[in-house]
Amino acid sequence: MTCREATYLHEQKKEGKLTFGQRLSLSFHLLYCHLCRLFVKQAEQLEQQAKNLAGAQQINNPMDTSAKEKMREALAREMNR
Amino acid sequence: MSAPENILQPEHWIDRYSDILFNYTLTRINKREVAEDLVQETFLSALKGKDSFLGNASEKTWLIAILKRKIIDYYRKKSTQNELSVFDKDTKDDFMNHFFDKEGLSNGHWTGTAGPAGFRRDFETGVESDEFNSILKNCLGKLPEKANAVFVLKNMEDLTTEEICKELGISASNYWVLMHRAKLQLRECIEKNWK
Numbered sequence: 596m597t598c599r600e601a602t603y604l605h606e607q608k609k610e611g612k613l614t615f616g617q618r619l620s621l622s623f624h625l626l627y628c629h630l631c632r633l634f635v636k637q638a639e640q641l642e643q644q645a646k647n648l649a650g651a652q653q654i655n656n657p658m659d660t661s662a663k664e665k666m667r668e669a670l671a672r673e674m675n676r
Numbered sequence: 677m678s679a680p681e682n683i684l685q686p687e688h689w690i691d692r693y694s695d696i697l698f699n700y701t702l703t704r705i706n707k708r709e710v711a712e713d714l715v716q717e718t719f720l721s722a723l724k725g726k727d728s729f730l731g732n733a734s735e736k737t738w739l740i741a742i743l744k745r746k747i748i749d750y751y752r753k754k755s756t757q758n759e760l761s762v763f764d765k766d767t768k769d770d771f772m773n774h775f776f777d778k779e780g781l782s783n784g785h786w787t788g789t790a791g792p793a794g795f796r797r798d799f800e801t802g803v804e805s806d807e808f809n810s811i812l813k814n815c816l817g818k819l820p821e822k823a824n825a826v827f828v829l830k831n832m833e834d835l836t837t838e839e840i841c842k843e844l845g846i847s848a849s850n851y852w853v854l855m856h857r858a859k860l861q862l863r864e865c866i867e868k869n870w871k
Binding site (some may be wrong): 596603642647656666 | 686695708716784794799806827828831839852859
């Protein structure tokens, strides 16, 4: 198995989409390939960070006042229909 | 018994929720103009559909549910528009050749330049995590639209693989190719910028 295949199959492994043979080849590849092990570890870290970001409720970027005013007008028009 | 917070007060929506919805969108689609449009569309759709609000969720939860739908629709439209370009065979080969050798004994193995190196900083909380998050958002924004779509819908919107394929109108094998590409490119972008 090549690194290209291993990194491609890893996502499918997480969802149980691999055959027994594929799982075996992938595990074997990861056993001797430290770059792919690192890739898998970092990819999982990034997924976790993305999940944390999705759940964060911080307001780091307030909307522009002008955009809010435009929305206010649009909404008012709609309410007065 | 009806809880007092579970009524709709459209006259307060902009003051109470526009920044919340705007930031929710920006973490998923890192484009201010798109985010402004989607927030406005969310309020307008909510107003039109206010009779469907049953009061069993908070006003905020209800508005976010409408926004989630808008975000998926945004990615679906992008996905149909870019049908051809992302799967252009030459582009895909160039992309993969950057990461993996294409001939000789090392065929299919990491190239010397693109093999993963350790991230130079660990993940932490607090101020550093704000800094990391802004890098993450920028790197997500640099992915091709479809790759961005599958990564965001999977990891941030919690859709299943089957749901994503259906929403974006792609096959399962296209999905795996896009996710592979997204992770290769995202990881590299973070490695270059998180230091």
